Amino acid sequence: MAKVFGYPDSLTDMPTHYCPGCTHGIIHRLIAEVIDELGIVDRTVGVAPVGCAVLAYNYFTCDMQEAAHGRAPAVATGIKRVIPDGIVFTYQGDGDLASIGCAEIVHAAARGEQITTVFVNNGIYGMTGGQMAPTTLPGDKTSTSPYGRDTIKQGFPIRVSEMLATLDGPAYIARVSVHNVAHIVKAKRAIKKAFEYQVAGKGFTLVEVLSTCPTNWGLTPKESLDKVQRDMMPYYPLGEYKDIEAGEKK
Amino acid sequence: MRETMRGGLFMAQVVFNEERCKGCELCTIVCPVKIVIMQEKYNKRGFSPAGVSDMSKCIGCAACARICPDVVITVQK
Amino acid sequence: MGQRVLMKGNEAIAEAAIKAGCLFFFGYPITPQNELPEYMSRRMPEVGGTFVQAESEVAAINMVYGAAGAGARVMTSSSSPGISLKQEGISYMAGAELPAVIVNIVRGGPGLGSIQPGQGDYFQSVKGGGHGDYKLVVLAPANLQEAVDLVTEAFDIADQYRNPVLILGDGLLGQMMEPVEFRPLPERSLPPKDWATNGLRNHRGHKNVVNSLVLQAVGLEAHNVHLQAKYARIKDAEQKAELLYCDDAEVVVVAYGSTARIAKTAILELREKGHKVGLLRPITLWPFPENAFNAIIPTVKTFLCLEMSAGQMVEDVRLVINGRRPVEFYGRMGGIVPTPEEIAARILESMGVTSNG
Numbered sequence: 001m002a003k004v005f006g007y008p009d010s011l012t013d014m015p016t017h018y019c020p021g022c023t024h025g026i027i028h029r030l031i032a033e034v035i036d037e038l039g040i041v042d043r044t045v046g047v048a049p050v051g052c053a054v055l056a057y058n059y060f061t062c063d064m065q066e067a068a069h070g071r072a073p074a075v076a077t078g079i080k081r082v083i084p085d086g087i088v089f090t091y092q093g094d095g096d097l098a099s100i101g102c103a104e105i106v107h108a109a110a111r112g113e114q115i116t117t118v119f120v121n122n123g124i125y126g127m128t129g130g131q132m133a134p135t136t137l138p139g140d141k142t143s144t145s146p147y148g149r150d151t152i153k154q155g156f157p158i159r160v161s162e163m164l165a166t167l168d169g170p171a172y173i174a175r176v177s178v179h180n181v182a183h184i185v186k187a188k189r190a191i192k193k194a195f196e197y198q199v200a201g202k203g204f205t206l207v208e209v210l211s212t213c214p215t216n217w218g219l220t221p222k223e224s225l226d227k228v229q230r231d232m233m234p235y236y237p238l239g240e241y242k243d244i245e246a247g248e249k250k
Numbered sequence: 251m252r253e254t255m256r257g258g259l260f261m262a263q264v265v266f267n268e269e270r271c272k273g274c275e276l277c278t279i280v281c282p283v284k285i286v287i288m289q290e291k292y293n294k295r296g297f298s299p300a301g302v303s304d305m306s307k308c309i310g311c312a313a314c315a316r317i318c319p320d321v322v323i324t325v326q327k
Numbered sequence: 328m329g330q331r332v333l334m335k336g337n338e339a340i341a342e343a344a345i346k347a348g349c350l351f352f353f354g355y356p357i358t359p360q361n362e363l364p365e366y367m368s369r370r371m372p373e374v375g376g377t378f379v380q381a382e383s384e385v386a387a388i389n390m391v392y393g394a395a396g397a398g399a400r401v402m403t404s405s406s407s408p409g410i411s412l413k414q415e416g417i418s419y420m421a422g423a424e425l426p427a428v429i430v431n432i433v434r435g436g437p438g439l440g441s442i443q444p445g446q447g448d449y450f451q452s453v454k455g456g457g458h459g460d461y462k463l464v465v466l467a468p469a470n471l472q473e474a475v476d477l478v479t480e481a482f483d484i485a486d487q488y489r490n491p492v493l494i495l496g497d498g499l500l501g502q503m504m505e506p507v508e509f510r511p512l513p514e515r516s517l518p519p520k521d522w523a524t525n526g527l528r529n530h531r532g533h534k535n536v537v538n539s540l541v542l543q544a545v546g547l548e549a550h551n552v553h554l555q556a557k558y559a560r561i562k563d564a565e566q567k568a569e570l571l572y573c574d575d576a577e578v579v580v581v582a583y584g585s586t587a588r589i590a591k592t593a594i595l596e597l598r599e600k601g602h603k604v605g606l607l608r609p610i611t612l613w614p615f616p617e618n619a620f621n622a623i624i625p626t627v628k629t630f631l632c633l634e635m636s637a638g639q640m641v642e643d644v645r646l647v648i649n650g651r652r653p654v655e656f657y658g659r660m661g662g663i664v665p666t667p668e669e670i671a672a673r674i675l676e677s678m679g680v681t682s683n684g
Contacts, residue, residue, distance in 0.1 A: 001263065005312040005325035018319065020297070021274030025319025042529035045397070057536045063524035065396050066538040068419050071389035074381065078393025078401070079524065081377045082351060086397075086526030104389070107382035181280050181313045214274075221274040 008032035010041045010061050017055060021221020023178045023211040024052060027120060028059055030178075030188045031089070034195050035062065044087045045079050047072040051093035052126040070101025073108035076115040087198055089116040095125045098134040098158050105164070105206075112169030112203045116194045119160060122211040123232065130216030134158045137235055142216070157235065161208045165241035171203030173242040177210040179228040183238075190240070202244060210236055262310025262327040264302060270322045271299035277314035277323065283307045286314050331506040336496065337362035337404075339471050339507045340430055341370065343478035344402045346509045349428070350376035351401040353390035355383055355409060358442040359498040360432035363404045384409035388416030388429075395425040396537035398523030400482050404430035406498075407448050408439065410456070417491060418457030421554070422539030426485035428478065429463075430494045432501035435662030443662025444498035444585060449639035452495050453613040460551055462558045464492040464565065465612040467583040471505035476512065477610070483515045488561055489522075495612060497635070499585040499664065561614055568616035569608040572598060573623045576605030578677045581644050582633040583609050586665070590633055593671040604674055612640065620647045630654045631677045633670060635663070 007013075010032035018024045035041050044062035048054060050069035057064035067075040072090035080088040097105050097119050108115065124142055125131040132142040132149060135157050139148045161175040172194055176187035187209055194205035210232045212224035219227060240246070271293060277286045277300050285308060289301045300322070302308065310327035334342065341363050344352070352371060354364040364380060371378040381387035387403045394401040405413060410431045420427060433448045435441035450456070452465045464484050468474035474496065481492040524535045541547040569587075571594065573579055582590045587608040597604050607623065607630075609616045630652055632641040641656045648654050657673045659665045 001326040003324065004262070004310050004327045005315040005323070007321050007324060011321065015270055015295075016320065020272035020319075021276055022319055025321070026317065029319075029321055043526040045524045045526060047393070054540060057538055061534055063526070063528055063534050064536045064538075065393060065524055066423070066536070066540055067392070068389060068415055071385070071392075071416070074386040074389035075393035075396075077379065077386075078351070078353065078390035078395070079397045080393075081379065081390075082394045082397035082399040082401075083526035103382050104386055107386065111379075181316050184316050221276050222279055225276070225279075 008036050010035040012059055012061055014058050016059060018052060019215045021212065021214045021224065022052070023122070023209070024120065026178050026184060027118065027209055027211065028056070030184070030191050031091070031118060032060065033188065034192045037192065038195055038199060040087045040199065043085060044089070045083070047076045047079070047088065047090040049090070049092040049096040051096050053091055053093060053120070054127065056091050070096050070099070071104055072096065073101065073104040073113070073115065073117065077108055077111070077113045080113060080115050084114070087195065089118060089195070091118050092120065093126070094121050094123060094133040094135040098160055106167070109164045109204045109206065110167045110169045112171070114198055114201060115204060116198045117206040118191065119206055119208040120211045121160070121208050121236065122213040124213045124216050126213045126216055135160070137231055159236060161206070161241045164206060169204050170206065170242050171197050171244045172205040172240070174240045175208040175210070175236060175238050177228055177233060177238055179210070179225040262308045262325065263305055264308055264314065265324045266299065266301055267322050268293050268299035268301070269295070270320045271297055272320055273297035273299060274319065275300070276317045276319070280313040280317050282311060282313065283309060329508045329510050331508045333504055333506050334471070335362055335502065335504050336471050336474060337432065337501045338366040339475050340404070340478050340494065340496070341366040343475040343509060344428065344482070345370055345374055345376065347400065347479045347482040349400040349402050349482060350374065351394045351399050352376070352403065353379045353381050353387040353394070353401070354403050355381050355387050355405065357406045357409045359434060359501050360404050360406050360430070362501070363430065384412040385416065388413040391427050392416055392420055392423070392425060395420065395427045396423070396524050398520040398525045402428045402430065404432065406432045406434045407436050407445070410448065410451065414457035417463065418459050418461060419539050420491045421457070421461035421463065422459065423537050424489040425491065425537065426489055427491050428481045428485060428494065429491055430496065433495065433497040441662040442498065444635060444664055445660070445662050446497060446584060446586060446635040447637070447639070447660070448495065449612065449634070449636065452493050453615070453643070461554060462613055464488070464490060464561060465495050466492065467495045467610060467612050468500060469584050469588045469608060471500065471503065471507050474500060475507045475509060480512050483512070483517065484565065486517045487515050488557055490557070495584065497585050565611055566614050566616040566618050567610040568619040569606070569610060570619060570623070571606040571608070573605035573607060573627070575603055575626070577603045577628045578631055578674060579605045579607050579623065579627045580631050580633055580674060581607050581609070581640070583612060583640065586633050586635055589665060589667055590670050592667040593674060596667065597671055597674060602675070602678060602680070604678070609640070615643050615647065617647045624648065624651055627652060629677050631674060632656045633665070634658045635665070636660060
């Protein structure tokens with residue numbers, strides 16, 4: 001028998017601290033598989049965020065830098081400018097990327113920095129105990145929107161992929177989901193494309209991954225996957241929002 | 251990696267590294283032949299790990315492995 | 328004797344950095360240091376370096392973090408409000424032990440303040456500014472040749488100790504023009520950057536992580552003990568001060584940067600009239616030049632601290648003197664630059680002499 005599915009080399013064997021059923025684990029594995037398949041681990045530098053994935057530097061076998069909250073795209077810019085032949089990726093949650101780090105991601109994208117961002121969007125702040133995020137859906141209850149997100153007082157969610165796709169700097173922007181196996185396979189394809197574009201020097205790439213937070217949503221892991229499909233996907237449609245190889249924007 | 255639930259003479263086998271499992275049950279949802287189940291025991295971290303009820307039925311699709319957030323499962327065909 | 332070039336302070340500092348092997352600059356416009364990033368934007372392409380105008384000072388310091396972590400010599404510059412923005416990144420760099428040179432061309436504060444020179448950032452520079460127990464090596468030039476020399480040395484100090492180094496200038500220094508010579512310095516033994524995330528993992532056989540997070544208290548205490556030991560070594564080895572006429576001085580003026588330069592004029596004039604006044608000019612504000620103070624205390628009656636601020640360095644002077652002698656203070660705030668005449672008058676007050684005497 002031959003191995004059909006194995007443990008990726010680019011993932012350390014350290015058990016993760018993520019909650020049971022948290023999709024961070026799936027996304028980490030997809031990135032590691034892509035790094036393996038592209039054979040780039042020796043020249044890859046990942047930038048970890050502040051959020052649940054703050055310890056991501058323990059889970060990948062490539063070089064890693066820990067960034068301040070929101071600053072990963074700037075840190076990645078500094079790294080990539082110094083080692084242009086390196087492959088630099090950031091891994092960021094919705095608070096890190098769309099709240100405190102909004103300027104950094106917009107400008108790294110606008111500058112067309114040759115980096116890849118994996119944006120884990122679960123519409124809530126996990127690590128700090130479930131506060132509202134820029135991507136929290138209207139009506140969703142969080143620890144700082146206990147009556148449900150009121151768009152009059154607390155504004156509307158931000159659609160990051162659509163927003164960044166308006167810029168000329170990005171080469172590839174896609175939104176995917178990991179709520180079932182078919183989408184996990186598609187998500188990996190998008191992540192691989194994003195890294196391939198960096199290897200080919202095509203420009204800034206970002207993959208937004210609709211993700212779960214069972215603990216702070218107060219749902220089981222299975223119910224959380226359902227919430228992604230039922231609630232998140234209508235607000236955050238999946239698709240490739242920018243692809244310079246495809247010509248037209250979707 | 252500790253291996254359990256080995257076996258199966260025919261098409262495929264999956265190996266569950268039970269000590270990595272956090273009992274999230276996502277693998278039990280996606281198995282097309284419904285052989286992934288939660289076991290009645292605890293691993294060292296206090297979780298009830300997933301496992302396979304009937305390895306002979308495994309088709310090696312790796313759906314369970316793909317949805318597992320903790321890389322518990324490896325698949326051979 | 329090398330070639331001397333007439334340059335504006337901001338530009339001389341930039342050129343000194345490039346000549347010291349700095350090929351990466353990340354910055355943002357703010358008066359009165361704009362000529363520095365502008366110069367970098369012209370010069371870096373000429374020398375095969377990289378210039379990025381970041382979206383903010385916050386982004387710039389984080390680009391410095393990334394670039395320094397990847398093993399490069401890197402600089403950023405700003406002025407007081409922008410340096411405030413950088414404090415988070417600076418703390419992270421100190422915690423992750425990353426070398427870099429940060430230039431602060433100080434202006435009047437607090438808040439938006441003014442674009443005139445000031446020295447109100449002393450506390451921010453030497454007492455942290457960022458959170459946590461860390462220190463920056465802080466170098467305070469008083470003229471452009473010294474600025475050029477200190478910038479050159481700063482990159483070596485940063486690499487030797489794996490620590491950020493701050494050049495504390497002010498708007499006068501940044502804007503003035505003086506002849507400078509870019510000259511090599513005594514070599515230091517610098518350790519290799521084998522800790523850097525330089526995209527060459529296969530050369531090392533293990534991964535490198537640049538990080539300042541240590542969640543377990545035992546580990547973080549150990550890390551802090553390590554940092555404090557480093558700072559103790561820096562204190563022993565790197566104190567620098569200029570002493571002028573301190574051997575027989577009754578009053579010693581303590582001042583740094585442009586204030587010291589103006590004070591020097593006053594002191595020289597007073598000396599010609601026979602007054603026994605001297606100058607102790609700290610060049611390293613951190614480590615504070617305690618050794619220089621301790622050496623002259625036996626023969627000095629009074630210290631007079633002069634600053635373009637409400638009085639910040641004076642607290643460190645008082646700490647060092649520790650009650651052994653009186654420490655007086657005179658300062659101007661808001662970007663006002665004192666004149667030699669007013670300084671001379673104030674010195675005479677300290678000597679118990681009226682300005683007519």
